[in-house]
Amino acid sequence: MVRREQVPLIITLSSLSSLGVGLLGPVYPIFVLNRFSASILDVGMLATVFGLVSAFFKTLAGKLVDAYGEKKVFFVGVMLGALCSLSYILAFELTHLYLIEFFFGIAYALQGPARLALIMNNIGGRRKRGLILGIFETTYDVAGSLAAIIAAVIASNFGFEVIFFACSCCQIVTALLVLKSRNI
Numbered sequence: 001m002v003r004r005e006q007v008p009l010i011i012t013l014s015s016l017s018s019l020g021v022g023l024l025g026p027v028y029p030i031f032v033l034n035r036f037s038a039s040i041l042d043v044g045m046l047a048t049v050f051g052l053v054s055a056f057f058k059t060l061a062g063k064l065v066d067a068y069g070e071k072k073v074f075f076v077g078v079m080l081g082a083l084c085s086l087s088y089i090l091a092f093e094l095t096h097l098y099l100i101e102f103f104f105g106i107a108y109a110l111q112g113p114a115r116l117a118l119i120m121n122n123i124g125g126r127r128k129r130g131l132i133l134g135i136f137e138t139t140y141d142v143a144g145s146l147a148a149i150i151a152a153v154i155a156s157n158f159g160f161e162v163i164f165f166a167c168s169c170c171q172i173v174t175a176l177l178v179l180k181s182r183n184i
Contacts, residue, residue: 014139020170022147027155053105062113070117077110082171
């Protein structure tokens, strides 16, 4: 059974994890089209690279979770994601974006199974499993939805670089919370 002190931690981790990725989504196509001589087809191809790489590596990531533990794999995935977020600042060619999306796909793949294992391993008995997963998923989705307006406000007032830093910071804080937490 989940302890009361774990619920705020689960909500915090869900929010930060979602924001770490979610802030990029709404403004990423605009960033690509504005900063690079890219087409809408390029934006679609970049998203496809991310999605396919993530899908392909999730099974391997699950095996890594079983072998090394969910905290370590999640930490590596989130830190790689943080580096990828910052890498957008250094991208000057469309080819750079394809490389970043490839590595971001790996980072996201590492995070997925590890994040779910963290939650499942801390739920305990079946009695409140659905409730805790519901809290996690609701928090993740709400944070992701709010990320759209937050990203729009940040990009329009401060530029894309601030979004990349914010994403990276959310991911680093998430990684540190998981690594240092004894409650999860």
